[in-house]
Amino acid sequence: MPRFVDDYLSYLLAAASARVSTEFHAQLRPSGLSVPKWRVLATLSDGDALSIGALARIVLIQQPTLTKLASRMARAGLVELATDGADRRRTLVRISASGRRAVRPLLRRAKAHERRCLSSYSAAEIAKVKAILRELLRRSRTQ
Amino acid sequence: MPRFVDDYLSYLLAAASARVSTEFHAQLRPSGLSVPKWRVLATLSDGDALSIGALARIVLIQQPTLTKLASRMARAGLVELATDGADRRRTLVRISASGRRAVRPLLRRAKAHERRCLSSYSAAEIAKVKAILRELLRRSRTQ
DNA sequence: TCGAATTCTATGCCTTTTCATATAATCGGC
DNA sequence: GCCGATTATATGAAAAGGCATAGAATTCGA
Secondary structure, eight states: OOOGGGGOHHHHHHHHHHHHHHHHHHHHGGGTOOHHHHHHHHHHHTSOOEEHHHHHHHHTOOHHHHHHHHHHHHHTTSEEEEEOSSSTTOEEEEEOHHHHHHHHHHHHHHHHHHHHHTTTSOHHHHHHHHHHHHHHHHHHHHO | OOOGGGGOHHHHHHHHHHHHHHHHHHHHGGGTOOHHHHHHHHHHHTSOOEEHHHHHHHHTOOHHHHHHHHHHHHHTTSEEEEEOSSSTTOEEEEEOHHHHHHHHHHHHHHHHHHHHHTTTSOHHHHHHHHHHHHHHHHHHHHO
């Protein structure tokens, strides 16, 4: 007997997400990074500094939680915090050299992990799913 | 400039999942249920009792966390706990009458919310995405 | 049927998150 | 330029979660 959740979009997304990221989580352990820390570093790895609020929206963490996470990461030397000169309410978060060193090998592993997860799908299928996920995001953002 | 995460499957899944369930979360607030409580009740709503471990796997919560959540929910009268007679290591969790009353309107709302999220996709697209998500789950389960 | 190995849940300690709100800076209209 | 409204972040107390492990029941092989 199928349960309610078995056909429920929200559940399928949560389950697929949990499965994929839990598998990768195991690869994270040796580096000592938690999942939230990894997400922050991965997000900051290829861009410039972001404000607390902007970063929180991207990494799917609430603002007060990110404020605390960022300050722990700053204490650990993974990121650097600075007040935005243009808008002094803002705190900018930037990846540090040491954060960059920590995240570099993980980015490679993450890409490899994704390839494994998707290895049996065609490029067209992968593109289709990603497009639908992006579209779901875009749509709900503007609602 | 696209960030690393923008094309990263794990992120797209997490983001889509977060977006969809956060929207629904707002509808959950009046009932006083947290997302984990809602998931437990929705899972138990259409089936029989489940053991702590089986339920934890379904609702994507770790076992010690679920042990604590279930006991809070039992204290709140939403579920009932009982030792499994057939295997006395097991604790069975069953939805109570009051839990059922609490979850019934939410199940309707959840279905409506899902329809809204997916309203602009064709039936074929929806089926395709759900199939791929289920396949991702099936595959990683057996690895 | 005995005992080691396995499975299932509970627990304790510590870390992290949440919720509500305070504080600080900026914006907009006058 | 000033003031109320808005936006951005920080903070504090309480709740929840994570990890390691203990305890209890079951299983399986000899």
